[in-house]
Amino acid sequence: MIGISDIEAAARRITGHVVRTPTVASPGLSELLGVPVTAKLELLQRTGSFKARGATAKLLSLSGAERAAGVVAVSGGNHGIALAVMAAALDVKATVVMPRTAPARSIGIVEGAGASVRLTDGMDSAFELVTRLRDEGLTLVHPFDDPVVIAGQGTVGLELADDAGELTDVVVSIGGGGLIAGVAAALRARRPGVRVWGVETGGAEAMSAALAAGAPVPVPLSSLVTTLSAPSVSQSTYEHVSALVEEVLVVPDRDAVQGCLDLATHAKVWAEPAAGCLLPAARQVAARVGAGARIGLVVCGGNTTPGELTGWAGRFGLL
Numbered sequence: 001m002i003g004i005s006d007i008e009a010a011a012r013r014i015t016g017h018v019v020r021t022p023t024v025a026s027p028g029l030s031e032l033l034g035v036p037v038t039a040k041l042e043l044l045q046r047t048g049s050f051k052a053r054g055a056t057a058k059l060l061s062l063s064g065a066e067r068a069a070g071v072v073a074v075s076g077g078n079h080g081i082a083l084a085v086m087a088a089a090l091d092v093k094a095t096v097v098m099p100r101t102a103p104a105r106s107i108g109i110v111e112g113a114g115a116s117v118r119l120t121d122g123m124d125s126a127f128e129l130v131t132r133l134r135d136e137g138l139t140l141v142h143p144f145d146d147p148v149v150i151a152g153q154g155t156v157g158l159e160l161a162d163d164a165g166e167l168t169d170v171v172v173s174i175g176g177g178g179l180i181a182g183v184a185a186a187l188r189a190r191r192p193g194v195r196v197w198g199v200e201t202g203g204a205e206a207m208s209a210a211l212a213a214g215a216p217v218p219v220p221l222s223s224l225v226t227t228l229s230a231p232s233v234s235q236s237t238y239e240h241v242s243a244l245v246e247e248v249l250v251v252p253d254r255d256a257v258q259g260c261l262d263l264a265t266h267a268k269v270w271a272e273p274a275a276g277c278l279l280p281a282a283r284q285v286a287a288r289v290g291a292g293a294r295i296g297l298v299v300c301g302g303n304t305t306p307g308e309l310t311g312w313a314g315r316f317g318l319l
Contacts, residue, residue, distance in 0.1 A: 001240055002147050004189035007154035007182060010057045014152060017056045017086070021045050021156075023163035028266035033279075035286045035293040038167060040160045042300050043271055049227075049301030050156050050179055051082035051143070057152030058141045059083075059090050067092050072138035074098070074130040076123060076175075076226035077106035078274075078301050079143040084115035095138060097130045099123050102226055105305050123221055124231050144178030145234035154182025156298060161190035169289060170296040171282050173274050174198040174207045174248060176230035177237025183298060184244035194296075198241060198248035199281035201256050201273070204228045208248050210238045224253050224312060227274045227301065254316040255280040260309055261318060263299070272304040273312070 022041045029037040042050040059071070070093035073083045080096035087094035094115040098107060099122050111117050118133075120126040134140040142149060156179065160170065170187060172180040177198075184196040200208055203222035210216045210233050221229045233241075241248065251259075259276030263269045278297045286293050313319045 001236070001243070002151050002154065002182065002185050004186065006147065006151040007158055007186050010148070010151040011155045011158055013060050014053060014056045014155065017060070018052050019045050020159055023160055025165065026267050028268070029297070032262060032266045033282055033286050033295065035295055037282070038164045038296045039267060039269070040156060040296065040298045041269065042156060042298060043269065043275065043302030047078070047082045047085045048303040049078040049082065050153055051078040052086055053155050054149035054152035054178060055079065055082040055086045055141060058146060058148045059086055059092060061148050062139060066139040069137055069139050070095065071141050072097065072130055072133045073141045073143065074126045075102070075143060076229050077102050078227050078303055080110045081106055081303065083141055084110040084113035087115065088113045095133060097126045097133070099126050099226065103304065103308060106303060123229050127231055144176030144230070144237050147236065150178050150182045150236065150240070152182070153179045154186045157183035157186030158190065160296060160298070161187055164296055166294050167191065167194050167296045168292065168294045169195045169197060169285050170298065171197045171199060171278050171285060172298045173228060173277060173300050174200050175204070175228040175274070177207055177233045177241055179298070179300060180245060181237045181240035184240060188244050195246040196244060197246050197281065197285050199277050200248060200250050201225045201228055201277050202250055202252050204230070205250055206230045206233045207238070207241055208250055211242060211248060225256060225273045225277070227272065249281045249284055251277050251280040254318070257309070257312045257316055258318055260304070261313060269299060270302050271299055272301050274301055275299045
């Protein structure tokens with residue numbers, strides 16, 4: 001498992017390449033949830049999500065030979081965008097494998113940054129292809145199964161610990177688990193009394209399944225939230241979550257979309273469903289903790305279009 005020294009080293013490495021995003025109290029969300037709420041606005045990060053942190057940390061750690069070979073990643077959207085943009089900035093050739101279900105905007109951004117895009121029929125086949133390309137000589141930048149990437153994502157928790165007021169509970173979205181693993185490790189060191197809660201969407205429950213099974217297991221994917229749709233978590237992220245996280249909550253896609261609308265209405269924040277799912281989970285946390293709860297939300301990304309969000313909202317009868 002990574003420690004605070006790994007996260008502090010990652011913070012030093014990526015300084016100047018990524019944004020120290022705002023950590024702000026949200027009066028609107030506090031009123032909505034009935035408890036004080038602080039938001040870490042990673043949707044204002046370079047490339048629109050926290051993923052720029054881990055991608056940059058990994059790229060800057062590579063040897064000359066690894067950089068020269070070119071890098072490859074698998075992504076449902078945000079990791080691919082981050083790798084493509086940051087690799088271009090560091091003059092490294094990148095290939096990104098994505099499922100055809102990935103948002104068209106995300107695929108376009110990856111291509112626009114100069115990366116080579118390989119499309120597959122789903123996330124399972126995307127992970128299979130990226131493994132084959134790694135075996136053929138490309139340098140893998142895994143979205144979550146890498147201690148350097150996890151430490152890079154952990155810098156979110158480092159900043160939250162430094163910049164937030166008093167917190168009792170922090171809620172973090174889970175795809176493959178790299179973000180929550182890093183954030184939980186940082187908070188355990190810097191704010192050991194704070195509880196960390198994970199949240200997944202129904203149909204993207206890789207961490208919940210791993211916790212139930214006692215080890216990572218493959219899961220079927222059906223959630224519309226492609227940025228959380230990992231076919232399984234890694235042994236490393238599973239171990240971090242099982243040791244450091246209070247519980248992983250699961251919310252329906254519909255509630256995640258409603259969360260996006262609530263974030264826009266009450267926090268004036270344009271977020272993607274991977275962040276929207278935080279609000280229904282935070283309601284559960286607030287109800288369990290009761291009086292005295294002070295909740296932090298890691299608003300992980302904002303890479304969605306008005307058309308996508310209104311389409312999902314219309315599908316669920318939310319408009």
